[in-house]
Amino acid sequence: MVQDHPPLDVLWFIPSSGDGSYLGSDDLARPADPGYFREIAVAADRLGYSGVLIPVGAACEESFVLAADLAARTEKLNFLVAIRPGTATPAYYARLASTLDRVSNGRLLLNIVVGGSAEELAGDGIFLPHDERYDHASEFFQVFNELIETGQSTLDGRYIKAIDARLGLPPVQRPRPPIYFGGSSDAAIAFAGGFVDKYLTWGEPPDQVAEKIAHARKVAAARGREASFGIRLHLIVRETDDEAWEAADRLISKLSDETIAAAQERLTKNSDSVGQARMLALHNGRRDQLEVSPNLWAGIGLVRSGAGTALVGSPKTVGARLREYQALGIDTLIASGYPHLEEAYRVSELLFPELGLPGSRGRLRSSFGERQVFGGGGHGGNVKLP
Numbered sequence: 001m002v003q004d005h006p007p008l009d010v011l012w013f014i015p016s017s018g019d020g021s022y023l024g025s026d027d028l029a030r031p032a033d034p035g036y037f038r039e040i041a042v043a044a045d046r047l048g049y050s051g052v053l054i055p056v057g058a059a060c061e062e063s064f065v066l067a068a069d070l071a072a073r074t075e076k077l078n079f080l081v082a083i084r085p086g087t088a089t090p091a092y093y094a095r096l097a098s099t100l101d102r103v104s105n106g107r108l109l110l111n112i113v114v115g116g117s118a119e120e121l122a123g124d125g126i127f128l129p130h131d132e133r134y135d136h137a138s139e140f141f142q143v144f145n146e147l148i149e150t151g152q153s154t155l156d157g158r159y160i161k162a163i164d165a166r167l168g169l170p171p172v173q174r175p176r177p178p179i180y181f182g183g184s185s186d187a188a189i190a191f192a193g194g195f196v197d198k199y200l201t202w203g204e205p206p207d208q209v210a211e212k213i214a215h216a217r218k219v220a221a222a223r224g225r226e227a228s229f230g231i232r233l234h235l236i237v238r239e240t241d242d243e244a245w246e247a248a249d250r251l252i253s254k255l256s257d258e259t260i261a262a263a264q265e266r267l268t269k270n271s272d273s274v275g276q277a278r279m280l281a282l283h284n285g286r287r288d289q290l291e292v293s294p295n296l297w298a299g300i301g302l303v304r305s306g307a308g309t310a311l312v313g314s315p316k317t318v319g320a321r322l323r324e325y326q327a328l329g330i331d332t333l334i335a336s337g338y339p340h341l342e343e344a345y346r347v348s349e350l351l352f353p354e355l356g357l358p359g360s361r362g363r364l365r366s367s368f369g370e371r372q373v374f375g376g377g378g379h380g381g382n383v384k385l386p
């Protein structure tokens, strides 16, 4: 293992609109189920992930309510919870965020999600064109941050009006919970420069990620700020490269060309997101050119919006690819895999040692120190070796 950087901070993902084993098929699909999300959160907590991302969207469970439920059932896990400005006022979101940070004892991280589908945003009562959504978000977070940090804010803005807004109970984390954000347009990166602690990119090839990081760094520096960087990727890790590629093929083995065409049409028509367009351009809906840079596979983006790429390979291979991103300045990985419970185990057991992460090992000893191997001992337990 070669480790030039501090270990990545690795978060997992709660698939709060449902999960499955085959993209584009109902076979072995798992519907949205709060009990299942608890299983994933408890597993992620035990397996050594630092947190979980909870998305926002019309098809998802509501992110703050779900996070509160999962926080009550976990010990150390952080919750990266999506805020979509405009779905409620900054004062109301400040109370939600502060109370969630309080009930979880300081385990809240915020993910600003401005949104990239005019159709879905219209359903939420947001009718602003693409770039203006970021002007609105700037006013929103001016009030939100001031309230969270000082308990008081007033703004008579173009989009946001808050007159002597108050927050009585501060969050545990001071001055406020960290703010994460993803968006690839120039307007998004300009917004990030003013407000964001951790800038997130989709899993694009390293040269494209490098370009975005350079742009985001420059914009933040011009405002006297410094951002750090994270990447959102699926992982398909198996003991060998061949097994990992077989698993990738299996994931899209029940995906028909008609389903791909329908999904591509929906993703193109319903989105004005630059980030989404960059993900679609990686494969252009073609299933024969999915390895878009070494070990980076775009098969998931044939049907899924947002995070559409996976790193595929053995622990050694995927570890090496992740170190390439770390060399560009990435310090955080938000990972996922289908299905999310089993893959949380695979990634922790196979990949964490390669990344220099402890995983779940070392918390409880499995013997008094004798040498032993798993299997075949009393009632299926360990066999003691001389």
Ligand SMILES: Cc1cc2nc3c(=O)[nH]c(=O)nc-3n(C[C@H](O)[C@H](O)[C@H](O)COP(=O)(O)O)c2cc1C
Binding pocket: 054, 055, 056, 057, 082, 112, 113, 114, 115, 116, 117, 181, 182, 183, 184, 185, 186, 187, 188, 200, 201, 202, 232, 272, 273, 274, 275, 276, 306
């Ligand atoms: C890591 C990450 C997580 C995101 N999570 C969500 C989400 O939960 N819901 C959503 O509607 N959009 C999500 N987005 C999309 C962005 O919020 C944004 O809407 C989109 O990228 C449009 O911005 P752009 O045109 O500036 O790229 C996410 C983006 C990134 C990079």
